[in-house]
Amino acid sequence: MKLGVFMVLFGGRPFEEALDLIAAQGLKAVEIGTGGHPGNSHCNPDELLGDKTALSNFKKAVESRGLTISALSCHGNPLHPQKAIAQEFHDVFVKTVQLAEQLEVPVVNTFSGCPGDHEDAKYPNWPVAPWPNDFQEILDWQWKNKVIPYWTEWGKYAADHHVKIGLELHGGFSVHTPATLLRLREAAGEVIGANLDPSHMWWQGIDPVQAISILGREGAIHHFHAKDTTIDPVNVNRHGITDMQPYTAMLDRAWQFRTVGFGxxxxxxxxxxSALRLHGYDYVVSIEHEDGLMSTEEGFTKAVKNLQQVLIEDSASDMWWV
Known part of the structure; x- marks a missing residue:
């Protein structure tokens, strides 16, 4: 495995300065935002797709520092019921797939999206309870009419461009658990896999090791984020795991994101x-920093040091003892 980082945490720094900082920490890979929620401060597909020299220089900037690009990321909601919003996220996704092919990056990370509850809806609707029955009807309509058709079509587009899609299992979107990921994968094909982030498993009450087992047995882990979560044992009893308070309400929230080792x-x-290695994932572990108690630099540095203790880098040797 290789240790990497999702570069959006250094979005305020120039691209090459951020690469220098990352390489100095001994990392081997970077995940780069191309638009959508991660922004495109380090990688604008419109600029790179139309300029071969710029594309070559971009690639050299990464490779000259001993780094590889593990994924391009454009997290958004291409199923948003407001067509203008959906189109913007969709266009970024399509351009990101095209750019990934040209850069020979194997994975594009994003969200599955979440539709509304009917054709004329204005806002996404995320059903999380089976009763009253209205919620089941909404969920069935969404998957049959929006989720499966979209990803069947655009999953094929990605596959035709030699790119896999890593959907981040994230609350608020149609694909948010191992089961929903596998449901979509069965319908749309093996191009669909997970960008698995343990932090989103913990707050949903899912054991990440078991999630890795469930998805890994199907070869359905395309990319991996390293981010932690802590659950407040008092506040969770007040607000539940679907706590709607803003992330800034850290004293009162039921759970919050932490850097690796602090949750x-x-x-x-x-x-x-070990579960990743056991189930055949030997790709990049990409640090994502969203810890409200630490600076970017400190959270990143501590995550690197903690993960270096447990990362399995070498290929497994023969079992000489048997």
Whole structure:
């Protein structure tokens, strides 16, 4: 495995300065935002797709520092019921797939999106309860009319461009659990896989090691984020795991994102890394920093040091003892 980082946390720094900082920490890979929610401060597809020299220089800037690009990321909602919003996210996704092919990057990360509850809806609707029955009807309509048709068509587009799609399992979107990811994968094909982030498993009450087992047995993990979560044992009883308070309300929230090692101990993270290796994932572990208690630099540095203790980098040797 290789240790990498999602570069959006250094979005305020010039591209090459950020690359230098990352390489100095001994990392081997970068995940780069191309638009949507991650923004495109380091990588604008419109500029690179239309300029071969700029594309070549971009690639050299990464490779000259001993780095590879693990994924291009354009998280958004291409199923948004407001067509203008959906179109903007969709266009970024399509251009990102095209750019990934030209850069020989194997994965594009994004969200599945979440539709409304009917054709004329204005806002996404995320059903999370089976009763009253209205919620089941909404969910069935969404998957049959929006989720499966969209990703069947555009999954094929990605496959035709030699790119896999890593959908981040994230609350608020149609694909948010191992089961919903596998449901879509069965319908749209193996081009669909997970950009698995343990932090989103923990707050939903899912054990990341078990999520890795469920998805890994199907070869359905395309990319992996390293981010932690802590659940407040008092506040969770007041607000529940679907706490709607803003992330800034850190004293009162039921759960919050932390840098690696500050939500769960390193034995837990060792189990996660071992589960990835056991189930055939030997690609990049990409650090994502969204810790409201730490600066960008400190959170990043601590995540690097913690993960370096448990990352399995070498290929497994023969079992000489058997």
């Amino acid at each position: 769960h101990d390193m034995k837990t993270w060792a189990d996660i890394i």
